[in-house]
Amino acid sequence: MKKFKINILALVSGLFLFTSCTKDLDVTPEDDDLFLSENFFSNPQSYKQGLAGVYGNLSLTGITGAGSSNIQGLDAGTSHYGRCLWYLQNLSTDEVIWSYENDPGVAEIQRNTWTSNNPIVLGMFARGMAQVAFCNEYLRQTTPEKLSGRGVTDSQLLANIEDYRNEVRALRALAYYHLMDMYGKAAFYTENDQIGIAGPEYNRQQLFSFIESDLNAILPALKAPRTNEYGRVDKAFAWMILGKMYLNAEVYIGQNRYADCVTMCNNIIGGGYTLEANYLDNFKADNHTSTEMIFTLQSDGNVTQNYGPTTVMINGQVGSIEQNGTSMGVSSSGWGGALRLRKQFVQKFDGGSFTSDERKTIISGTRPIDITTIADRDQGYVLAKYSNISSTGIPGVNQGFVDTDFPLFRLADVYLMYAECALRGAGNASTSQALTYINDLRERANNGPVANISSGDLTLDFILDERARELHWEGHRRQDLIRFNKYTGGSYNWAWKGNGSNGIALPAHLKVFPIPSSSLSSNPNLSQNIGY
Structure with a gap:
């Protein structure tokens, strides 16, 4: 069995502690004592166990088996963080088709005919907001005042808890990044807000500013790349979120931030990552050993x-x-x-x-x-x-549920991000270095330079296609097509785009998903996206 570096039993137990906060679709913790009790914190190990519960929300939907869900009204198939992310970012694009359209919400996603009542649209929004709630509650329960009141004085434990808190803030930033990207807005909560209130609506500019500010505040204290336990965040994780935001800043906030993206790419590339020798080893049952993985959603x-x-x-x-x-x-x-x-x-x-x-x-x-x-x-x-x-030919421990982690962020994407920014005019990037990075990927894929390209081949259209060849089915395609102005409109059509067998033009408002009708009902501060 694949060994998780963050304790599996702690992860499952920790997730249980967060179940009470998701009794309705507002997913705001209802009761401080129900959420994480003082009795729970009598064991010093509970702080890491609680941390595992926050991570657990990215991999699990409940604690009583694969079919359980800790968000009322949503089943496990339409409320898993990674699965919903994959559905919205890949199934809605030119990459893939799902055969069984009786499965709730699938037909509308892959035919680009979704509404605010789509269960997958709701599942991603609710799971993202649940992650925000989990993070905020962990931060509430680990303040210096709370620790002092519990008599926590061990210096090593206090230092560890401070590390845990920074990781949790980074995980909250990830959730808000995904909500910003897919929905363009979200209800905003931090650990300083009163429990049970309806959070204000933050638009893309507000979310962008918060994520950027909070990540920059914690970055100095995060562990260096590749020095934390596998499955936990580090500086490269934060740099990756920032890099993705800067790459898409013209879409999100109407600003050119490509030079800032290059800075993040250079930080990551200098962090000790190297391309895994065999491309497909990144997608096998032991891909937690890959030298290019920056962060994954774990599976066992x-x-x-x-x-x-x-x-x-x-x-x-x-x-x-x-x-x-x-x-x-x-x-x-x-x-x-x-x-x-x-x-x-x-x-x-x-x-x-x-x-x-x-x-x-x-x-x-x-x-x-x-x-x-x-x-x-x-x-x-x-x-x-x-x-x-x-990679050594050993099957996973279970034929139904796999051991393979989902590669949320990996080095190959960073190479492609750098190359794109160079072509988009970032002054701190060179096209010669961009060409080197692209050919590094193609040499790895072809076991040699037989498919290398020349500088004349390196165009933005080439980059978009190369991103599809390198990163397909990894949760990037919708975002990429939007950034290249190929998602909506009719300049690029694909099979069943817009519910036409040969593809038809999509209206511009489909660049973001609707705010789920259930979320609008539970929080009067939220407003619907234009066009829905």
Whole structure:
């Protein structure tokens, strides 16, 4: 079994402590004593256990099995942090189709016809707000006043708790970053707010400013890159969030922050990360050993069973015709052909330069490339990128729930971010260095320089396609298409975009998702996004 560096039992137990705060969709802690009791803190280890509970919200939906949910009104399949993130960032784009459109909310996401009542749109918003609530309550319970009142005087424990608090603030920043990106606004709460109140609405500018300020405040105290326990945040995690924000700042706040993005990229690149020698080892059951992972959403087939993104993708990518699940460490039939590739993504790998590209795990066989009927699982090519088998050939401990962590942030993305900023005119980036980074990725994918490009090939259109080739199914595509003005409108269409079999133009308001109707009802300070 894969060893989690942050104790699994503590993670599960810690998540239990946060269950009481999610009795309604406002997900604001209702009672300080119910949320984390003073009795709980009688054990010095409880502070790390509580920290594990905050991390646990990224990997688990409840404590009584994979099907449980600690957010009332939402099931595990539509309220898992990573799964909802993947649905909204990838299923709504040119990369992938889900076969079973009777599953709640799926058809509307992949056909770009969602409304404010979509359960997946609600699931991501509610889970993100739950993460904010968990973080705030942990911070409330670990103030110097609280610690003094409990008689906590051990200097090492106090230092550890201060580290935990900084990590929790970084995790809160992650939640607000995702809410800012996908919804453009959110209810705003910190640990200083009274429990049970309806938080004010913060727009993108306000959220951007808060996240940036809070991360910069804690960065000096976060551990150096690659020095914390696996699965816990460090400076590189904070730099990555900031880098992503700066990369997309023109979308978020109408400002060019590409030079700031380059600064964050250089910080990360200088942090000791190196490209994993084998591209596909980043997506196997032991990918926690990868030298390029900056932060992952953890998965374990026995202890933290959940229907998260890697369990969904590995079981879902098994072909209905191929029955090739055994080669991926799951049952031979997997989920019966749940996931297939849209034609436009497949075509990103057309041409002789991709013949030996390890990133091209596309299986065509006798399948037609076009998906004319979404319910026909034999139409459309399938993918074999993710695996529940380790780099040394050892299958995961469970054929249904996988050991493979979801790669939220990794070094390859940083290389591509740097290259894009160089082409967008960042004065502190060079196109020659950008070309080196791009060819580093292509040499890794081709086991040599056979597919290297020249400076004349390095364009913004190339970068967008290369991001798809390198980062597909990793939760980036929607954000990328929006940044390149390819998501809404009709300049780039893909199969079933806008519910047209060949794709139709999308209205501009679909660049953000609607605020869920349930969230509007629970917090009168929230307003609906324009167009919904």
